Every structure is written in structure tokens, then in C-alpha cells.
Amino acid sequence: MIYGYARVSSTEQNLDRQILALQKYVEPKNIVTDKQSGKNLDRPxxxxxxxxxxxxxxDVLYIVSLDRLSRNKEDIKNEVAxxxxxxxxxxxxxxxxxxxxxxxxxKWIIDMIQNILIEVLSSMAEQERLTIRKRQREGIEAAKRKGKHLGRPYLKVPDNFEEVYAEWKSGAITARAAQKKLGMSSASFYRMVKKQQAAESKGV
Structure with missing residues (x-):
């Protein structure tokens, strides 16, 4: 059986150009289409x-170009495999x-072509990963030079934390009341509680 596959990234885009090209090799009824992003492979x-x-x-599958399978080189390599x-x-x-x-x-010639294609795509995907990592490292180093803190923001300890924490721990006030007294969100309050409890368990 001979199939064709065409994809565009959104419902506003037109599939006509791809379908016209595929119809030279595939019956229209056997052309499968998607109007969905190529960022992943989860398409109906x-x-x-x-x-x-x-x-x-x-079977044979015709596509106009490799990026119709995916925009991700690692995914393309896996699909070809x-x-x-x-x-x-x-x-x-x-x-x-x-x-x-x-x-x-x-038929060994076809296998050879597919193996070369997989090897090339693997190299491209690896190079893309290395380039991304290099840019990330360069970005982190540049941010450090500017004195920027990366990652989760530092959690400032309110001056009255120990007092309010003791009230909450003894059951004198609820967690919500403690958060209100400290001016902290629930997530920040429990992060601080976790740190305090860890310090207590170590006898700090």
C-alpha cells in the first residue's frame, strides 16, 4: 500500500501545496493529514x-520533507528508524x-540509504543538543558576571518568623493565620517551615 502524509502547523495554514505534490505518487484517499504543530509526535x-x-x-510512505514528521531532529531520527x-x-x-x-x-541499497540518513540525523540532533547546552552555559556565565541569581528566588526570612513559627507549631494559631502574620504565601511558608525543621533535626 502507498500512503502520503502532509502536515501544517495550524488550522489557518493550507495543505494544498503538499497534497498536490503527493498526489503525483499517492491516491488522494491514501493521503493522511494533520493541522498541528511539529513540536511533538502526538497527532491524530x-x-x-x-x-x-x-x-x-x-508499504511506502511519501512525505514532502523530513520536517513534516517533526521539527525535532531527535524525533525525526527515531521516526526514520x-x-x-x-x-x-x-x-x-x-x-x-x-x-x-x-x-x-x-534492497540493501535502500537499507544503506536509510542508515546514512539516520546517522546524519543523529549527528545533527547531537550537534543541536551541544549547541543548546553551550548557549545555556554562556547565558549562565553572562548572568553571573552581571550578579544575577539564577533559579528559584532567595526566600527572605521575616524578622518575626521564629516567634510565629513557635505559635503555629504549638497549635496556638493556624497555618493560614501564621502566613498572614508573616506576609508569606502558603508555598513560601511551608518552604521556610521545612528548612526550620531540618535545622532543628540537626540541632542547629
């Missing part, structure tokens, strides 16, 4: 295509090497 059309009533070993493992031929219109037709006794 794509899930159906990979589900129990969709692709089978020996999935098609290979399930013996589904992936044809990518803007990647001519994937469109090569070979005799039945030379």
Missing part, C-alpha cells in the same frame, strides 16, 4: 498512520536519494 492523523489499521511491512524497523519505505520528495528505485535483489 500521524498516530492513525502508525496504528494497527495503518502502515504495514512493505521506526520506518526502517517496520520495513516501511520512506520516500522524501525533497531528498532525491530517498526516492531511488532499485531491483528486488538490491
Amino acid at each position: 492523523g500521524y498516530n492513525a498512520l502508525k496504528g494497527i489499521f495503518g502502515l504495514r511491512p512493505g 521506526w520506518f526502517k524497523a517496520h520495513k516501511v519505505r520512506l520516500m522524501i520528495l525533497d531528498l532525491p536519494s530517498s526516492m531511488v528505485q532499485v531491483p528486488e535483489n538490491q
Whole structure:
């Protein structure tokens, strides 16, 4: 069976260009579409295509470009590997090497092309991860040089915390009353209580 898959990122975008390109190779009834972001793989059309009533070993799937599968290079690599493992031929219109037709006794050429594609995508995904980490490190270092504190803001201890904490601990006042006296949110109050209890358990 020959299928096609087309995707745009939102309902406002048009699928016509992709569908027109796919119809040169796929019957219109076999073209599956999604109007959903490529940031993840959880899409109804794509899930159906990979589900129990969709692709089978020996089937062919046409797409216009790799980014129709996903915007994430790691996801793309994993999907290409999935098609290979399930013996589904992936044809990518803007990647001519994937469109090569070979005799039945030379199917190893297709495997070679898919392996190269997976290797290239793996390298790209790894490079993308390294670049992101480098930018994160550079951002952290730049922020430190400017004296900025990164992460959760420091929790300032109110001057009357110990007094109010003792009242709350003895049951003289409720937690809500303690929070009101201290001018703290519930989350901040319990964070401070946790720190106080940890200090007490250590005998500080």
C-alpha cells in the first residue's frame, strides 16, 4: 500500500501545496493529514498512520520533507528508524536519494540509504543538543558576571518568623493565620517551615 502524509502547523495554514505534490505518487484517499504543530509526535492523523489499521511491512510512505514528521531532529531520527524497523519505505520528495528505485535483489541499497540518513540525523540532533547546552552555559556565565541569581528566588526570612513559627507549631494559631502574620504565601511558608525543621533535626 502507498500512503502520503502532509502536515501544517495550524488550522489557518493550507495543505494544498503538499497534497498536490503527493498526489503525483499517492491516491488522494491514501493521503493522511494533520493541522498541528511539529513540536511533538502526538497527532491524530500521524498516530492513525502508525496504528494497527495503518502502515504495514512493505508499504511506502511519501512525505514532502523530513520536517513534516517533526521539527525535532531527535524525533525525526527515531521516526526514520521506526520506518526502517517496520520495513516501511520512506520516500522524501525533497531528498532525491530517498526516492531511488532499485531491483528486488538490491534492497540493501535502500537499507544503506536509510542508515546514512539516520546517522546524519543523529549527528545533527547531537550537534543541536551541544549547541543548546553551550548557549545555556554562556547565558549562565553572562548572568553571573552581571550578579544575577539564577533559579528559584532567595526566600527572605521575616524578622518575626521564629516567634510565629513557635505559635503555629504549638497549635496556638493556624497555618493560614501564621502566613498572614508573616506576609508569606502558603508555598513560601511551608518552604521556610521545612528548612526550620531540618535545622532543628540537626540541632542547629
